[in-house]
Amino acid sequence: QVQLVESGGGSAQPGESLRLSCAASGFTFSKYAMSWARQAVDKGLEWVSGVNSDGSETYYMDSVKGRFTISRDNAQNTLYLQMNSLKPQDTALYYCVATTGWDTGVLEYPYWGQGTQVTVSS
Numbered sequence: 001q002v003q004l005v006e007s008g009g010g011s012a013q014p015g016e017s018l019r020l021s022c023a024a025s026g027f028t029f030s031k032y033a034m035s036w037a038r039q040a041v042d043k044g045l046e047w048v049s050g051v052n053s054d055g056s057e058t059y060y061m062d063s064v065k066g067r068f069t070i071s072r073d074n075a076q077n078t079l080y081l082q083m084n085s086l087k088p089q090d091t092a093l094y095y096c097v098a099t100t101g102w103d104t105g106v107l108e109y110p111y112w113g114q115g116t117q118v119t120v121s122s
Contacts, residue, residue, distance in 0.1 A: 022096030
């Protein structure tokens with residue numbers, strides 16, 4: 001029923017840009033905060049970025065601040081991650097994740113996409 005489908009991944013050289021998209025269906029997208037998480041071969045799961053339900057608040061892990069921008073279009077049930085100045089260490093499988101508890105600080109992640117691969121190499 002619930003679906004989160006990522007797209008836009010691929011290969012890029014260091015310094016280049018990619019934009020990831022996540023199409024959501026089967027739940028009330030506009031009532032959920034959303035996040036991007038990633039999993040690299042040599043790292044644990046990382047919470048890359050998050051945005052609250054109306055798009056007015058955003059958060060980023062330190063290593064992507066100033067390079068990545070999260071946004072959402074609630075009318076189209078779509079989440080985005082603009083990734084600029086890509087680095088090899090950004091190589092990972094990127095997941096979009098529905099998020100609850102944004103206002104309380106008790107975060108939970110009930111719905112996950114299957115991921116889209118980003119590979120950054122020269």
